[in-house]
Amino acid sequence: MDKGYRCFFILLITGVCVLVFVNLSSSDILLQTNFEKDNVGKIPQEPKDKWNSSGTGFEIVGDKVKSGKKSLGMLGGGGDQSLGAIFETKSQLITTEFWLFVDGVERSLTVFVQELNSGLTDWAASGPYVNWIGDKVRHYPGAWEEIGNFPSGKWLYTRLVVNIADAAYDIYYGDTTGEVYASKPKGKGLKYRTNIAGPPGKVCFGTYGLVTKAYVDDLVIYEGDVVPKGLFAVSPQSKMAVTWGNLRCSK
Numbered sequence: 208m209d210k211g212y213r214c215f216f217i218l219l220i221t222g223v224c225v226l227v228f229v230n231l232s233s234s235d236i237l238l239q240t241n242f243e244k245d246n247v248g249k250i251p252q253e254p255k256d257k258w259n260s261s262g263t264g265f266e267i268v269g270d271k272v273k274s275g276k277k278s279l280g281m282l283g284g285g286g287d288q289s290l291g292a293i294f295e296t297k298s299q300l301i302t303t304e305f306w307l308f309v310d311g312v313e314r315s316l317t318v319f320v321q322e323l324n325s326g327l328t329d330w331a332a333s334g335p336y337v338n339w340i341g342d343k344v345r346h347y348p349g350a351w352e353e354i355g356n357f358p359s360g361k362w363l364y365t366r367l368v369v370n371i372a373d374a375a376y377d378i379y380y381g382d383t384t385g386e387v388y389a390s391k392p393k394g395k396g397l398k399y400r401t402n403i404a405g406p407p408g409k410v411c412f413g414t415y416g417l418v419t420k421a422y423v424d425d426l427v428i429y430e431g432d433v434v435p436k437g438l439f440a441v442s443p444q445s446k447m448a449v450t451w452g453n454l455r456c457s458k
Contacts, residue, residue, distance in 0.1 A: 235429060235435065236428075236435050236438065237296055237301070237428045237429055238257055238292055238426070238427065239426070239437075240253055240426055241274075241275055241277075241425050242267055242275075242278055242279055242424065243277055246267060247268060247277065248266050248267065249267055250265050251267065256293075257292060259290075260291070261288055261290075262287065262414070263283055264281060264282050264283025264288055264417070265414070266279075267280070268280040268282075268422065271308060271310075271422045272422075272424060273362045273424035273425065274425075275424075278306075278424040279412075279424070280421075280422050281414050281417060281420060281422070281423070283414055283417065288415065289412060289413040290412045290413075291409040291410070291411045291412075292409065292412075293408060294409075294410075294428055295408060296406055296408075296430055297406055298406070298430040298431065299406075300370050300371070301368075301371075301407055301430055302367065302368045302369070302429055302430075302431065302432050303367050303426070303427065303428045304364070304367075304387075304425075304426075304427050305423045305426040306365070306423065307339075307363055307364075307365045307380075307421065307423055308360075308362045308421065308424075309339045309359040309419060309421050310360065310419050310422070311360075311418075311420070312359055313340065313418035314339075314419065315338070315339040315359075315419040315421045316339055316413070316421035316423075317337065317338045317417075318335070318337045318410065318411070318412060319334065319335060319410075319411050320335050320367075320376075320407050320409070321411055322403050322406070322407060323405070323407070334371070334376070334401070334402070335367060335376045335397070335399050337367070338351075339357055339421065340419075343356060343357055344378070344393075346378075347400055348399055348400050355393045355394065359419070361382075363382065364383060364387045365378070366380065368392075368432045371406070371407060374398060375396045375397060377392035377395050377396065378397065379392050410426075410428055
């Protein structure tokens with residue numbers, strides 16, 4: 208009997224609440240960081256040459272983390288300030304995932320995706336433009352539109368799948384990575400204000416109008432929408448590298 212059948216019978220015996228099958232054959236990781244190599248009080252430096260910033264209010268913190276000892280804090284507001292995670296790809300389909308903690312109900316973090324050569328504060332050049340406010344998440348395709356509830360004061364795993372060719376994206380979020388990977392998107396085929404003319408090259412975190420602090424942990428950006436081999440899964444207690452090739456089951 209082969210391994211696939213053995214796993215099937217084991218699952219029947221032990222019981223399964225959620226079962227997630229992930230294809231590991233495609234998708235390349237473009238950027239991945241858990242911020243553990245960065246210095247508290249500074250902007251991220253790892254991976255090297257993959258970050259640039261405009262303005263202040265972004266820094267590594269040690270007092271609000273999903274796991275491990277460090278995360279990225281968005282602590283200040285004001286004008287056109289943003290921090291960009293840079294990557295290079297020819298793919299027309301990219302995904303970014305991260306843990307997100309919004310610390311209150313006033314206007315908070317904005318996330319947007321840009322072309323590689325656009326300016327960090329060139330908001331009109333952005334594709335997806337997503338903002339968190341009032342225990343809600345919303346986006347801006349030309350006017351603010353609510354996507355759904357997004358409770359503040361807790362860590363939620365967040366996933367954006369951006370289809371450049373269709374000028375649209377899907378957003379997922381939930382309490383666990385397993386829930387996110389197994390669920391339907393909270394917003395599907397969402398259009399954005401301005402199409403991205405060239406290949407995407409930056410996922411940006413903006414603090415325009417920010418009143419409520421926000422924190423990001425375990426950021427990853429990859430090509431395609433298939434969860435890639437080598438992506439870390441993180442337990443609540445510690446950052447522990449685990450590939451999604453390991454099938455996880457629970458009663």
